[in-house]
Amino acid sequence: MRAVQVAKPGADFELIDRPVPQPGHWQVLVRTAACGVCHSDAMTKDGMASTYPRTPGHEVAGTVEAVGDGVTQWQVGQRVGIGWFGGACFTCTPCREGDFISCRAARVTGLSADGGYAEYVLAPADALAAIPDELSDVEAAPLMCAGVTCFNGLRGSGARAGDLVAVVGLGGLGHLGVQFANRMGFDVVAIARGEEKGEFARQLGAHHYLDSTAVDVAAELARLGGARTVLSTVTSSAATTATVGGLRPRGRLVVIGVPTEPLQVFAPDLILASRLVAGHASGTGMDSEDTLRFAALTGVRPMVETMPMAEANRGYAKMMAGQARFRIVLTAQ
Known part of the structure; x- marks a missing residue:
């Protein structure tokens, strides 16, 4: 099979041929149709994989090719996705408590095992999610990381239908976050840089738009009644923390983008209104399946640009340079 690998930390992607792996106990072999390019793939290139060479990619959509001993819930030919999880x-304390995404084994597709930049990928049975017929493989792939992270971050935030919810950023994560927030019934505020993005934000489903270069974001959120939840999808620490003062009492800032510098929050802004700042991980296979079903039901779709798997270097470089609008998806064909 063809696969794209990182031979050693810092190396470029290289297209190679290797044998098709065979599923062992409780493993599933998936034939890849599409794999999203995620910013977290930089972790594989930068030396954070468990071993090298390593094939990255954790936004996988494809079909079950074969199942190993003990697998009963997946059938050959079934359409499935594989994400970050x-x-x-099943033995560490978080797993015993049912918090599988916090498993201390920290098994991550494309880091601790080879991922979806390949024609075939192996995964444990509990990592898979069923893909609804209403979603194409190209549409489903980005939802396996970007999608589930936004969806889970919102549904676990404590916000309820009708609440004011703000999404910071309109990029690869944010354009999905706004759609999910709208379909969940929230009063949605989109926050980004530049007034020209306002019309696009409204097309995605935002009811309000704030140009962070022109207004005091916290003051505007407060004027609207205060946000129950702010979902920050950006890599700017300043843009993330600028929203804290706009949270209503006991409101929550949910951080899913990874700022390049530490977050700095003025403690009284948290204490006096009992506000919270929370990080949020991606989601389990079941969380991803929930995301896919919700997207299929409500019309949430990622905006994608496709490239052949052989052009992984070009796709990755374009994503890292911020030139992708909005998700790049590699296809096996």
């Missing part, structure tokens, strides 16, 4: 150990 690479399976649970």
Whole structure:
């Protein structure tokens, strides 16, 4: 099979041929149709994989090719996705408490095992999610990381239908976050740089738009009644923390983008209104399946640009340079 690998930390992607792996106990072999390019793939290039060479990619959509011993819930030919979650150990304390995404084994597709930049990928049975017929493989792939992270971050935030919810950023994560927030019934505020993005934000489903270069974001959120939840999808620490003062009492800032510098929050802004700042991980295979079903039901779709798997270097470089609008998806064909 063809696969794209990182031979060693810092190396470019290289297209190679290797044998098709065979599923062992409780493993599933998936034939890849599409794999999203995620900013977190930089972790594989930068030396954070468990071993090298390593094939990146954790936004996988394809079909079941073969199943190993003990697998009963997946059938050959079934359409499935594989995301960041690479399976649970079921024995650590978080797993015993049912918090599988916090499993201490930290199994991550494309980091602790080879990922979806390949014609075939192996995964444990608990890592898979069923893809609804209403979604194409190209549409489903980005929802396996970007999608589930936004969806889970919102549905676990404590916000309820009718609440004011703000989404910071309109990029690869944010354009999905606004759609999910709208379909969940929130009063949606989109926050980004530049007035020209306002019309696009409204097309995605935002009811309000704030140009962060022209207004005091916290003051405007407060004027609207205060946000129950702010979902920050950006890599700017300043843009993330600028929203804290706009949270209503006991409101929550949910951080899913990874700022390049530490977050700095003025403590009284948290204490005096009992506000919270929370990080949020991606989601389990079941969380991803919930995301896919919700997207299929409500019309949430990623905006994508496709490239052949052989052009992984070009796709990755374009994504890292911020030139992708909005998700790049590699296709096996």
